[in-house]
Amino acid sequence: MNYLITGATGGFGGYALEYLSKLVDKKNIYALARDKEKGAKLQEAGFNVRIGDYADEDSMVESLQGINRLLFVSGAPGNRQAEHANVVRAAKKAGVSYIVYTSFPKADQSTSLLAADHSFTEKEIKQAEIKHTFLRNNWYLENEMPIIQRALATGKFVYVAKNGKTGWALKREYAEAAAKVLFKNDFPEILELSNTPITYSELANALKEASGKEIEAVVTDEKGFIDNLVAGGLPQPVAEMFLSFQMDIETGQLDVVSDDLQKVLEKTLTSRPNALKELIEE
Structure with missing residues (x-):
């Protein structure tokens, strides 16, 4: 079983890699970086590094080859819907069997401007018919x-x-939950993660x-x-x-109000x- 974490050079992805490496042999963990320079430290730490950019669907298809389970960390606002659609299409083409996506609280009901991109991405993942869990992370x-x-x-x-x-909870707590969900199979489609x-x-x-x-x-x-x-x-x-x-x-x-985060972390x-x-x- 091969696992890949996107956004691996960022804070959330970095924490998730650290926690996943406690559950899985590093030889089965892949980290996505936008270029070799950004991925160098991860490689030094013993992780397999794949190079890919959300804006480039072909690079994402290549980076996801042989990956079974994907932690899809949402990108930065801007051109996020088009970029996220690229990632989902790439996951489908590469044969990814399970996606864990970092979403927004009550994404399908929220009136926040921040929620629109996440609601869009959730729909894209559903339409791709890839098994998934949406982590609706509250505020770090x-x-x-x-x-x-x-x-x-x-x-x-x-x-x-x-x-x-x-x-509010610590970013590392949300990331630990993400690693656990990525590793295990027994979580529901939606987790409202909140303190x-x-x-x-x-x-x-x-x-x-x-x-x-x-x-x-x-x-x-x-x-x-x-x-x-x-x-x-x-x-x-x-x-x-x-x-x-x-x-x-x-x-x-x-x-x-949800105890999903504590339940996933079991603490x-x-x-x-x-x-x-x-x-x-x-």
Whole structure:
């Protein structure tokens, strides 16, 4: 049985490779990289490296030859639907028997702009008639680092999302779940992977506990939110992107109550204070 993980040079894919290598002999694990230079470190670590680009269907067909089970880590926004369609067609042509795809919470129901590409990809995989599991990953705690770093620097945890809740967990926890699902056969078609949803106010309290610093939770308006992040060195367009995430959270797009993540991992998730401590001490 041969396994391939896409996005292997990124954070999520890198964690997934690490966890999968605890379950499978490295000789049966393949990592996808866009070029030889990016894949060099993975090769040095003992992984088989395949070169392929989502934008190039032929390269994906070639990279997926002989692969049975594929962890398809979603690409970056932009031309994502066309690129994802390439990957699915390539998997079909190469004879991949099972796809684990990193999707978005309640992708088929969500009104978030982020959900559209994932809903599209889920449909493409279904239509290709390849066995699959959709990992509808909630928000990585790492996504909040610009806000967290500003709070540590200023003592003010500034947000817009009011009482909106999010199922934050560590990226490595979602990646470990992905590796387990890729390895085993007994998971349902859809897994809503989420920690217990909490508000930003509760997250600020967890940061206070993790850091030992006085942290005040401050609900602001859109301008105040962007100005705070820009003052911390974030470019204006990136700050605006973070604002769009806040809008999704305020409208409940990430408020998903599910114990699927804990069930897959077969253990309790890292507490928010301990998870934050892990991130701020890196």
